[in-house]
Amino acid sequence: MREVFVIGTGQSDFGKTPNRSVAEMGQQAARAAILDSGVQATDLQTVFSSRVFGGMVTSQTIMMDLGVARVEMVNVENACAGGSTAVRSLYKDIAAGFVDVGIAIGVESMTTSPIAGKLIPPDKDDLDGQLGMNMPVLFALQAQRLMATHGATPEDFAQVSVKAHDFGALNPRAQYQKRFTVEEVLASRPIADPITLLQCCPNTDGAAAVVLASAEVAEKFANDPVRIAASVLVSGSYDADRSDITSFDLGRRAVRQAYEQAGIDPTDVDVVELHDAFASEEIIHYEDLGLCAPGEGVGLLRSGATSLGGKIPVNPSGGLLSLGHPLAASGVRVVCDVTDQLRGRSAGAQVPDAKVGVAQMLGGVVTGLDAAAASVHVLTR
Known part of the structure; x- marks a missing residue:
């Protein structure tokens, strides 16, 4: 090879x-x-x-x-x-x-x-989808569980969105280049408790x-x-084997394979671009990517480590929350943005001296699987 x-x-x-x-x-x-x-x-x-x-x-x-x-x-x-x-x-x-x-x-x-202006409709044989398990509901359930088991609060989820829009304000390509406060995020239209509109990626x-x-x-x-x-793509595992909805098994498997292929561990990573279709989701990926120990994602967020100037900036592009999510484009876009970070071409959102970056993307829902696909690319200088 x-x-x-x-x-x-x-x-x-x-x-x-x-x-x-x-x-x-x-x-x-x-x-x-x-x-x-x-x-x-x-x-x-x-x-x-x-x-x-x-x-x-x-x-x-x-x-x-x-x-x-x-x-x-x-x-x-x-x-x-x-x-x-x-x-x-x-x-x-x-x-x-x-x-x-x-x-x-x-x-x-x-x-x-x-689906312009609508939720992604479920297939006729998608039992979970037909019973109402759409994307906002899925991630709202995960957010509720994070509050019950990880000590997360609605303010924590809002802070993820605030961070994303702070980054987005520095990205001239972003759909939304406006900063928000935690209070503004929480006061935006309710979507699926505790998720509000400004915690959802736009079409x-x-x-x-x-x-x-x-x-x-x-x-x-x-x-x-x-x-x-490293370049890794895996499919989902059976939902019946899943005991914890605050983690994606396929996400953990993909990143373990990627770190092994690249010969690195999470402490080597300088910058991450990941799938943040909903604000609470980002905290789950912190743990699945090994950026912190299981159960410590909320603490990592609160420490400022994932903000610009922190130990491991996450989504300095603004992520899906401020860039928006043109579905198939996002998986290429994260590779572009990590590459630009490693080349020192990210202007106001540049991570200093970044040498190792991770581009992660999650996609799809199939009844009976925890998710459909996860991909991780590790890029190095």
Whole structure:
């Protein structure tokens, strides 16, 4: 297996842009990533793209106007982890020697999707979903359990949102660049007790892209390549085996494999970008990622360690809570943002001297499983 490097990153602006097509957003991100990489679009040997909602042949639709054709193009879907799946698929092809350079793209137009302005509807055979177990309810139950077992308070969950929007105010690509107080977050519209509106990620349109390459190509073209030290994708385990809803078994398994593959432990990590569709969820991931011991996630938040200037800043991009969540784009976006941190290109939200970063994404719900997919990428300088 060969080493694989990120040599280019690109993102569109994130927001509600119903007049922008999937092709336009994808092309904006792809052009930026290709320009950043130093390669030409025609040098790309393969394309992996992800989209949850909308038409077919996403890769071909995006790349045709960039002059890329007659190469292998693959389109994947894996819920919120779809973008991460595209990155991992490209990573494997390069690591195995099938290709030397390619691009992974995640794109979503939520405002023109069939669920625009609505909750994601359950499938007809999704018993839990048909009985009302939608995303806000699931995470509200977890939040209630965190209060019962971990000593969490509604103010703690609100503080996660405050932190995210503080970061988002520093990110010109974020959908929401406004700071809030704990009181404002708590006073926003109730969604599912104890979750309020400002503790939920907004529906958003956007795209992200990364150009990956072998060591030989990276050395030739890239000014500042970042190595993918680990790439892991796992599916969920049976819900019947689950004894604690304040943890995701698949999240723990994914990160354990990633740390082992990268040859690191959690104390080596300098920065994290993770799935924070709901504010309370971030505290769960602190523990699953090993950033603290089980039961100590609330304390980690309260200590300020996950804020900018803290020991382990989490979601300095602003996360899903302020950037928004164009489903398939988010898994690529977290890899972009961690890469930019390691390159020192994150402006006001830069983590000083960051050398090791983790990009995590969780996605999908299936009745009978704790979740559908989890992906972790470890990136190093």
